[in-house]
Amino acid sequence: MEKLPNQKQLSLKQTLRISWNSLKIRAGRSFITLSGVILAIAFLASIWLNQDIINGLKLAVPNNEDIANLLLKNKVSLKVSGLDDKTKFLIMLSLLVSAVGIVNAMLMSVTERYKEIGTMKCLGALDTLIIRLFVIESSILGLAGALIGVVIGFMIAYIPSVISYGSHVWSVFSWFEFGKSCFYSIIIGVVLSVLFAIYPAYVAAKMKPVDAMRVDA
Amino acid sequence: MSTNEEIIIKAQGVEKHYGSGESIVKALNGIDLDIYRGEYLSIMGPSGSGKSTFFNMVGGLDLPSVGKVTIDGYNLSDLSQSQLAWLRCNRIGYIFQSFNLVTVMTALENVTLPMFLKGLDKEEAETLGMEILKKVGLEERWDHKPNELSGGQQQRVAIARALANSPKIILADEPTGNLDLKTGEEVIHILKTLSEENNTTVITATHDMKMLNISTRVVWILDGKIDKVKRREDIEINIGGMH
Numbered sequence: 001m002e003k004l005p006n007q008k009q010l011s012l013k014q015t016l017r018i019s020w021n022s023l024k025i026r027a028g029r030s031f032i033t034l035s036g037v038i039l040a041i042a043f044l045a046s047i048w049l050n051q052d053i054i055n056g057l058k059l060a061v062p063n064n065e066d067i068a069n070l071l072l073k074n075k076v077s078l079k080v081s082g083l084d085d086k087t088k089f090l091i092m093l094s095l096l097v098s099a100v101g102i103v104n105a106m107l108m109s110v111t112e113r114y115k116e117i118g119t120m121k122c123l124g125a126l127d128t129l130i131i132r133l134f135v136i137e138s139s140i141l142g143l144a145g146a147l148i149g150v151v152i153g154f155m156i157a158y159i160p161s162v163i164s165y166g167s168h169v170w171s172v173f174s175w176f177e178f179g180k181s182c183f184y185s186i187i188i189g190v191v192l193s194v195l196f197a198i199y200p201a202y203v204a205a206k207m208k209p210v211d212a213m214r215v216d217a
Numbered sequence: 218m219s220t221n222e223e224i225i226i227k228a229q230g231v232e233k234h235y236g237s238g239e240s241i242v243k244a245l246n247g248i249d250l251d252i253y254r255g256e257y258l259s260i261m262g263p264s265g266s267g268k269s270t271f272f273n274m275v276g277g278l279d280l281p282s283v284g285k286v287t288i289d290g291y292n293l294s295d296l297s298q299s300q301l302a303w304l305r306c307n308r309i310g311y312i313f314q315s316f317n318l319v320t321v322m323t324a325l326e327n328v329t330l331p332m333f334l335k336g337l338d339k340e341e342a343e344t345l346g347m348e349i350l351k352k353v354g355l356e357e358r359w360d361h362k363p364n365e366l367s368g369g370q371q372q373r374v375a376i377a378r379a380l381a382n383s384p385k386i387i388l389a390d391e392p393t394g395n396l397d398l399k400t401g402e403e404v405i406h407i408l409k410t411l412s413e414e415n416n417t418t419v420i421t422a423t424h425d426m427k428m429l430n431i432s433t434r435v436v437w438i439l440d441g442k443i444d445k446v447k448r449r450e451d452i453e454i455n456i457g458g459m460h
Contacts, residue, residue, distance in 0.1 A: 004291055007302035008336045021321040119317040122278065123378070124306020124334040126299060209305070210278045 010129050019136040022113075029105060030141060036101030037145025038152065040094045041189040045153025047087060048181035053161045055080050056172035067168050074164055095188070099196045106138060106200035114207055121209035134201035135194055142193025146186040153185065225385055225418050226252040226275050230284035233270050233441075244270045245281070246441035254385070255416040257409065259429050262438035269390075271438060272422045276388040277305055289385060306334050310379030310417075312389040312408075316371040318363040324350060324374045325359040331381040349377045353407055369400030376407055387412070389421040393428065402427060 023030045054071075058080045061068045071078060083091075110117070117130055161169050233245040244267045252258055252275065262268035273279040274286050277293055286293045289308050296304065305311075318327050325346050332342040350356045353373040363371050372392060379387050389408065393401035409431050412419045421428060429435055435452060437444040 004296060004300040005303055006297070006299040007306060008334070010334055014333050018321070025321045115315075115317055116319055119311075119313070119319065120330070121302070122305055122311045123331045124302045126302050129334075208278070210273050 007124055007126050009126065015129065015132050016136060019133050019140065022133070023137055023140060026109070029109070033102060033105040033141050034145045034148075036098045036105075037142055037189055037193060038149040040098035040192075041146045041149025041185050042152035042156065043094045044091055044188065045150045045181060045185040046156035047083065047091060047153075048185065049154060049157035049178065050161065051083060052174070052177040052181055053157065053165075053169055053172070056174060056177065057165060057168060060168070060172045064168070067165070067172075070165050070168065095192060099192055102138065102142075102193055102196040103200060106134060106197050107203065109137075110134075110200050110204040113204075114211060117204050117207050118209050118211040121207070127205040130205040130207075131198075131201040134204055135197050138193045138197030138201075139190055142190040143186070145193070146189025149189060150182050150185050154182075223254040224251045225254045225289060226250075226420075227287045228252075228271075228275065228281075228284070229286075231271070231274065231281045231286060232283035233267070233274070233279070234282040243441055245274075247284070248438075248441075248443055250436065250443060250446070252418060252420065254418055255412065256433040257412055257419045257431060258421070259432040259435045260420065260422045260438060261424070261429075261435060262444075266438045267441040268422055268438045272388070272390065272420070275420060276311065276386075277301060277309055306331055307382050308385050310381070310384040310387040312372070312375050312379050312387065312392045314391040314394040316363070316368070316375045316395070318371055318374055318378070320363050323360045323362055324355060324366065324377075327363070327374055328377045328381055331378060335382050346377075346381070349380055350374075352380075352411070353377045367400075368396050369403060372396060372400070372404050373407065376404065376411075380411065383415065384417065386418045386420065389419060389423075391423055391425075392421060393423070393425045401425065405431060 054076060057067050057071060058076075058078055061071065061078055068078065120130070158169065228248050228250045231245055231248040232243060235242045235244060246267075248271060260268055260272055270279065274281060274293075275288070277286075277288055280286075280293055288304060291300075291304065293301070318324075319330065322330065325343065328349055329337075329342040329346040332345060337345070347356055347359060350359055353376055355370060355373055355377065358366060358370065363374070366374065372395075376392075379389075387408070392408070393404055396404060405425075405427055408419055408421075411417060421432075423429070429452070430449075432449050434446060434448050436446050
């Protein structure tokens with residue numbers, strides 16, 4: 001008797017299409033997950049970007065008395081410094097809240113779709129496909145949330161700074177520092193979303209196809 | 218049953234246990250049954266009889282604790298997860314009482330999903346998908362989502378999906394349970410025709426008398442054992458019940 005072949009993996013294009021449609025059709029819930037990521041990343045990005053501005057201004061102090069006066073007027077010390085412990089703690093807290101939100105929303109999504117997942121497994125979907133579907137969905141949400149979050153963070157950091165320091169904000173602007181802060185914020189947003197989708201995805205993948213047969217769902 | 222008929226599913230001494238030690242529950246307690254190619258088999262039994270467990274087992278959805286189930290010659294217990302997925306994808310079509318269409322997909326996408334899982338490319342899958350939708354009379358509604366279709370139409374999409382990879386076996390769990398009389402009849406008619414045309418084995422769990430009426434054989438399961446097996450011509454079915 002011939003040996004049975006292994007099941008093939010669904011193409012990435014098809015997998016992406018299914019994930020995208022799932023997000024679209026559950027737009028309401030997707031948005032709630034998204035807003036958690038947006039808020040956390042907006043907070044993180046605004047703090048980093050604000051620090052970039054202030055440190056940029058501080059570095060310019062020796063050549064510019066005007067900036068020094070403005071900084072003193074806003075009660076900012078002239079010494080270049082990193083983030084203080086309280087701020088770091090707040091950042092960790094906001095990321096944690098966002099992570100809990102992601103796990104919760106994804107687990108809800110698994111429960112809501114357990115029949116669908118079971119059906120797909122009856123049709124021949126592998127466990128890895130189910131994991132891929134959930135992880136892709138979460139990374140799309142993470143990326144979108146992080147991008148929007150960075151834009152909002154940018155506004156939170158720059159609008160008050162421009163009001164306080166005027167055009168000095170632009171004269172000390174560094175594309176390198178700006179890019180670095182945005183890049184790290186986005187990476188953290190995506191990594192957070194993917195990392196915390198793994199457990200819910202695993203729960204989904206381990207479901208038995210028999211569960212699709214149950215009527216009471 | 219003549220001896221030259223091809224056996225597609227073979228259950229030998231099948232037992233299914235839940236729990237262990239003193240509190241062990243035997244949902245199935247020694248079932249032997251041969252299911253033949255192209256027959257229309259109905260499984261009956263009260264709830265708690267082990268009917269569903271047995272049904273899931275012949276459909277490759279569950280493994281026996283003792284004994285063996287072979288589908289198309291392959292012993293289920295010897296197969297890896299991936300091989301089981303292949304078997305489900307290529308040899309078995311599933312039809313559920315509550316249709317279980319994927320809600321985010323159109324009728325055509327639901328039908329082509331098993332084809333994509335099998336590895337067909339987009340063009341092949343869509344051409345074939347439309348052909349199958351035509352067979353169940355839904356080619357004009359191919360781009361509708363399940364919530365835009367009636368119950369009968371959804372079940373026809375589900376039948377089309379079950380047929381996607383030309384399976385040798387179709388497993389239908391109370392396929393008419395959520396349908397009214399007329400649409401139920403349509404669904405039964407489609408199943409019967411397709412089974413005859415393609416020599417497909419149809420296995421159903423049902424209480425529907427119309428379903429029994431077109432079955433080749435009916436198996437009754439009671440307390441985890443086969444109570445009786447009867448060929449259709451040996452059963453009298455009338456409106457009031459059966460004898």
